Amino acid sequence: MERALYIGEVFLKHTPPFRHPEHPGRIKAILDLLKRTELGSEVEVRSPVLVDEKELHLIHDPEYVAYVKQMVEVGGGMLDPDTYVSGDSWEAALAAAGTVSYAAMNAIEGKHYLAVTAVRPPGHHARRNKGKGFCIFNNVALAAEKARRLGLKVAIIDIDVHWGDGTAYIFYDTDEVLYISTHQDPRTLYPFEGFPYQKGRGKGEGYTVNIALPPGTNDDQILYAFDRIALPILEAYQPNLILVSAGWDTHWEDPLAEFSLTLNGQWQLINEIYYFAESMGIPIVIALEGGYVEWVVAKSTLNATLAGRKQIFSEKTSVEAIPMEEVEHYVENVKVELRSYWPL
DSSP states (O other): OOEEEEOOGGGGOOOOSSOOSSOTHHHHHHHHHHHTOOOOTTEEEEOOOOOOGGGGGGTSOHHHHHHHHHHHHTTEEEEETTEEEETTHHHHHHHHHHHHHHHHHHHHTTSOSEEEEOOSSOOTTOOSSOOBTTBSSOHHHHHHHHHHHTTOOEEEEEOSSSOOHHHHHHTTTOSSEEEEEEEEOTTSSTTSOOOTTOOOOGGGTTOEEEEEEOTTOBHHHHHHHIIIIIHHHHHHHOOSEEEEEEOGGGBTTOTTOOOBBOHHHHHHHHHHHHHHHHHHTOOEEEEEOOOOOHHHHHHHHHHHHTTTTOOSOOOOOOOOOOOHHHHHHHHHHHHHHHTTTSOO
């Protein structure tokens, strides 16, 4: 099949011990909408796949993996003030990491050229030795590391409103994985890092690209930034595989951030990435990260399965824009940091 959507009820097992924005309803909303939506013959719905826990050692310290497993076995607990583990989280966490890397391997082997993985818990804040920001294991980082070990040049594009500090730091010292993130100004939002001057280290210097943008950034403005920074860098890097950390918390209604995108802008940004991958003849794998308005998560996830073809769900809402000059100023700051590495 040309396209695949990986989703399953295993992701409902990771349940918070108290009211929490990252909850099973995020996946249930997708499953419910999927039952009422015709994706067409292009998209195959596939089941999740659990990773062997030893594979997690490719990106996480063995002691940390063992600590999470032990916490699950005693009924759960908190990895940090924001990040819970329940007595049923182990299978869901293994499925989230396993499904993204399995989808990536299938894409590399030519079994599909676009895969959307609707997984939870999310992953892009998870560090080598700790979970944080609602994330237990770093799903996209595992897929990237496995692809890197096959000799592929990997580009990770993180479009969550929060900087994926876990992913960035896992690959901070290598030039074999390019990490590009569009996110809200870290002076105003968790994890309070992800500044343009954080560019990587050693061989990896210049390969962490932080496109920090102001609160209120809307559809046209994020596309402006992406077109002027991300696309030229991707063209220069020439990746063999694109992995997308797709957080739908960029939406104007999301309670945890202050971007002003609509469903239309989220669709357009995914299309920008898709069209680049198509022009290069390389596969693309999209993994769910954040997004805490259930109907947005559901609609944008299903929209992504038909990237480059048709937008199933749209939005007529008009969101008031911040001055374009403010966004241009942010974009220029990023360019100044990166011009010595990339043709900007």
